[in-house]
Structure formats: C-alpha cells, structure tokens
Amino acid sequence: MSIDYQALAVAGVQGLMPYQPGKPIEELARELGLEPASIIKLASNENPLGPSPVALAAARKALEEMCRYPDGNGFSLKAALASFLKVSPVQLTLGNGSNDVLEVIARCFAGPGDEIVFSRHGFAVYALAAKAIGATGVEVPALEWGHDLDAMAAAVTAKTRLVFVANPNNPTGTVHGQRAVRRFLEKVPARVLVVLDEAYCEYLEGNDDDVDGIALLKEFPNLIVSRTFSKAWGLAALRVGYGISSPEIADILNRVRQPFNVDTIAQAAATAVLADSDYLERSRQVNRDGLRQLEQGFEAQGLSWIPSAGNFIAVDVGDNAGAVYQGLLAKGVIVRPVAGYGMPRHLRVSVGLPEENARCLEALAAVLQDQGAARG
Ligand code: PMP
8 A cells, every 4th residue: 555655744844845045056067068167156145255264274174073073062153153242152042054043943932823924025944934833924015025024013913923034135135224123123022032034134334223133132032133154254055053042042942953953164164264354354345346246237237126235136137037047047157036935027146256247247138138139
C-alpha cells in the first residue's frame, strides 16, 4: 500500500512554497554554457566588495578548529557585539543568519490559531514562518510600496501574537524613520511582540530621524530587533545574524534555537569584522555611489524606480518583467524577479561594483530595446 506522505506533513507545511533565492552564478553558467566569470549576479543583496580581509584571516584561522563543536553560547561574538551595540550580552540571541532568528521568534511566540501581522510586499520569510507553524498570516495592504504602519497597528486583534516590520524593507527598499516607528510601537499592545527587522540598517545615511530599534528597547519591552552580518558586513555565506531584545525574551529564544546554530568559522569571522570599521565605511560608500549610478541609468532610460534605503533597488520595467528578466539572464546578468511579492512590473537589482552596475544598465537598455522592436 502506498502512503501519501504529503498528507502526513503538518497542515501548515502541506501548502508551503519554499523561499525562492536568487539564481546562483554556477546554475546559470550550466544552463547557458557560459563561463561563470562572465556572469554578474545582482540578485541577492550581497556585498559586492568581497569579504573583509580581517574576516577572511579570522575564518582561515578558525578552520583549524573544525573538528570541535562551536561555542554554543557564542561568548566572544556576543561580547564583541554587546560592546559594539552598547547592549548587554544577555540581550542577544545568535542565529544562523537573521532568518533563523525570525523563525525561532515565530516558533516561540505563535502557533495554530494565532495571527502574525506583516505588510504586503514585505520580506517573504514572515509569511513562510507563519505558515510553517500553522499560524495565520495577516497581510496588510501597503502604502506607496511601504509598510502602512497605522493600518498594521489597526490589524492587531486579540489573536495577534507577532508583528513583523522590515525597516528598510526588502524588496521595496522603503523605510520609516524613528518617530514613525515609535508612534507605531505606542499603538501596539505590550502583549503583542513586534519584530523590527533591520537587516539593512547599516546602509542608512546617518540622518537625525534614522531608525534605531536598539534605542527603543528600553521603552518597549515587547520589541525584538533583528540584524545580520550578511549585507554590509559581507558574510552572507557564513550565516550569522542576531536578535536584540530584553534579557527575558532572549532567554526564551535561546531555549529554542539549535545549540550550535552558528558555527566556529562564522563566529570568528563575525567577531573580527566588527573591528573593521574601514570595511563597513567602504561598503556604505560603494552602496551610496551604486544606488546613484543605477538611479541615473534608470532615469536615462525613462524607467521609474522605488527610492531605496537598502543595497538594492526595485525598478519598474513594464508589463513584461518576466521576459526582461530572461533577456538579462541570456546576457549573463542575474537580477531578481519580484512578481511573487505582488510586484509583477518590477525587477530588484542589488547594488554592485561600478562596472557591474554599468553592465546591468547596458544589458537592460539592450533587452528593453529588443523587446520594443519585437512588439513593433
Ligand atoms: N530580513 C530581510 C529584510 C532580508 O532581506 C534578509 C535577506 N534576504 C534577511 C532578513 C535574512 O538574511 P540573513 O538570514 O542572511 O541574515
């Protein structure tokens, strides 16, 4: 007798569509018979600078210890982070990427029958995390592509356990300032946890009203801030992120995370890179310049885009975005389609090095011209 294993999966998992990552360079190289070196990938919001030499040296050294389990408490990394962020180590929860932290939060605080609120065009993992644990995802309509914080506060019901706010948000790049976030937190009841996902906060420009979730923790004990080493710190492959919260919430999260969720090499590289302020500054500068370069290129092509506070930008390429994406792939340029985010006219372009941005813009112009000609 054959068994329907699909039917055995828990209800939330049965309908789950896995997260769609950016297409890897090696995969496109295999598919099109191209040299990997001829392909550029601006699809996963990675740091185009390559890793910090300081992080690389620390990771190489840590490889010598690969036969041993990692420090399950992440003592050195937490100490370095605590001093960098001016918080206490007991407020920290380390994760296998901040993605891990987001999922652990969902598992700790919500279950079947509970509601988790997030925004339309918001980061995809919130809906996935809700579904996987059998909670009900409540998607709130967006306002000018961004989170409508008033509507999100109003969407909180007696069943709501968690609200996810990506700030800046991926893939729209929209951001709310500190005053707007504080107003929002004042409206959310203290029994509802709010996760401020600040994966891209290092790219903020240093304005007075820039959001800083950590500064709000004292006022709002129901707040959890999540951050990552994957973007501005250039360690995406090593998978290191963290949550910052009250010690009480951190204690709960730390009970549920896997005991060795951040490996030795990742811990060493992350600890070391925090001292490389030069690298962080270069990351920010390359991003600032790259965003301007892409905006100017889009402008020259008569395309509109969503102003971005992240290391990526969503550009409106018309009603044939799927074909434009394919056309770019054929030219060895990988960007990210975002139709799955309810943005069928946009493509998300991660900021690359100047020559990568230029090549992307050139390929985009050629593909749009070909398509225009084909349509006559
Ligand atoms: N939050 C947001 C808004 C993101 O865009 C991403 C990465 N795509 C993450 C969290 C997770 O990143 P990581 O797991 O690499 O920290």
